[in-house]
Amino acid sequence: MPYEFIHRPRRLRENVILRDMLAENKIATTDLIFPVFVSGSITKPEAIQSMPGIFRWPLDTLDQPIKKWIDLGLKSFAIFPCISDCKKSEKGDEILNPDSIIYLAAEKIKSASNEVLLISDLALDPYTTHGHDGIIDNHGKVLNDQTVEVLAKASILAAESGYDLVAPSDMMDGRVIAIRNSLDNAQCMHTGIMAYSAKFCSAYYGPFRDAIGSTRSKPIDKSSYQLNPSNTREAVRELLLDMQEGADILMVKPAEPYLDIIALARQECNLPIAAYQVSGEYSRIWAAASQGWLDLDACALESLLSIKRAGANIIISYFAERIAKSL
Ligand code: PBG
Numbered sequence: 001m002p003y004e005f006i007h008r009p010r011r012l013r014e015n016v017i018l019r020d021m022l023a024e025n026k027i028a029t030t031d032l033i034f035p036v037f038v039s040g041s042i043t044k045p046e047a048i049q050s051m052p053g054i055f056r057w058p059l060d061t062l063d064q065p066i067k068k069w070i071d072l073g074l075k076s077f078a079i080f081p082c083i084s085d086c087k088k089s090e091k092g093d094e095i096l097n098p099d100s101i102i103y104l105a106a107e108k109i110k111s112a113s114n115e116v117l118l119i120s121d122l123a124l125d126p127y128t129t130h131g132h133d134g135i136i137d138n139h140g141k142v143l144n145d146q147t148v149e150v151l152a153k154a155s156i157l158a159a160e161s162g163y164d165l166v167a168p169s170d171m172m173d174g175r176v177i178a179i180r181n182s183l184d185n186a187q188c189m190h191t192g193i194m195a196y197s198a199k200f201c202s203a204y205y206g207p208f209r210d211a212i213g214s215t216r217s218k219p220i221d222k223s224s225y226q227l228n229p230s231n232t233r234e235a236v237r238e239l240l241l242d243m244q245e246g247a248d249i250l251m252v253k254p255a256e257p258y259l260d261i262i263a264l265a266r267q268e269c270n271l272p273i274a275a276y277q278v279s280g281e282y283s284r285i286w287a288a289a290s291q292g293w294l295d296l297d298a299c300a301l302e303s304l305l306s307i308k309r310a311g312a313n314i315i316i317s318y319f320a321e322r323i324a325k326s327l
Pocket of ligand 1: 204206207
């Protein structure tokens with residue numbers, strides 16, 4: 001030996017029992033939220049091309065897959081509506097129809113099982129013909145306060161149909177406090193707000209937009225409301241504002257390309273932190289795996305662990321079902 005040393009960290013990696021015991025982060029099904037796409041205009045599950053293994057589910061038989069996922073240990077679901085073109089409009093009025101699919105889905109799931117937590121994404125993009133998350137003026141500018149007013153009203157419909165949490169994903173200013181006031185005035189003070197607080201203007205949302213058909217005609221630029229991927233301080237400002245406005249859970253989105261922001265959120269905000277591993281993060285791993293270049297399950301787990309390690313308590317992930325099967 002050229003020199004003596006006493007520190008041998010490898011001792012703690014000697015066998016699997018030690019390694020498991022000393023794992024600093026673990027993924028449990030209770031940490032995961034599974035996104036579910038629901039459609040009122042199909043009778044059979046429809047595969048989403050750009051997201052292998054993910055389907056649009058018909059409303060009428062939604063209780064069946066939900067039961068299967070509950071049996072796997074998944075208990076929290078974020079519901080996303082696929083709205084048929086004939087119900088879309090310039091202002092997205094369908095979001096205020098109490099019989100719209102997103103509300104019917106909650107009623108259906110909750111009447112089949114009470115052991116689930118339901119989260120309603122709250123934004124106008126599934127409902128608007130142009131695919132923006134808000135109401136636009138004649139020049140295509142997204143109008144903040146008019147949009148917030150609609151979301152505040154829609155949050156009551158979501159709460160009354162059975163959602164436990166509403167998740168505004170629109171990035172309008174002041175929407176968290178407006179939704180909180182609206183829910184409280186409607187006696188829905190137990191409905192929580194999981195705010196998409198640091199939501200970046202990301203190219204990783206592509207497959208999701210295919211899934212809900214929000215940008216069938218042309219690509220869309222959401223940079224006047226979603227955060228610039230280069231900005232850290234601005235992301236922290238958004239997180240702090242949502243905390244002040246009364247959010248119950250703060251979210252960072254996407255997840256893996258923004259681990260630094262997750263870590264900062266954990267450090268700066270004393271609230272649960274959720275991270276959304278978005279569609280493009282899911283599909284890029286799948287794409288490489290389908291070429292035989294990466295191991296799908298190992299990479300899925302490693303990606304979730306990195307998000308946990310950065311400081312997220314809750315992870316919204318399309319891998320939830322697959323991971324639950326492997327746990
Ligand atoms: C809509 C919304 C989006 C996602 C969740 N809610 C897309 C967007 O902002 O364009 C993306 C989720 C994903 O990519 O998995 N407001």
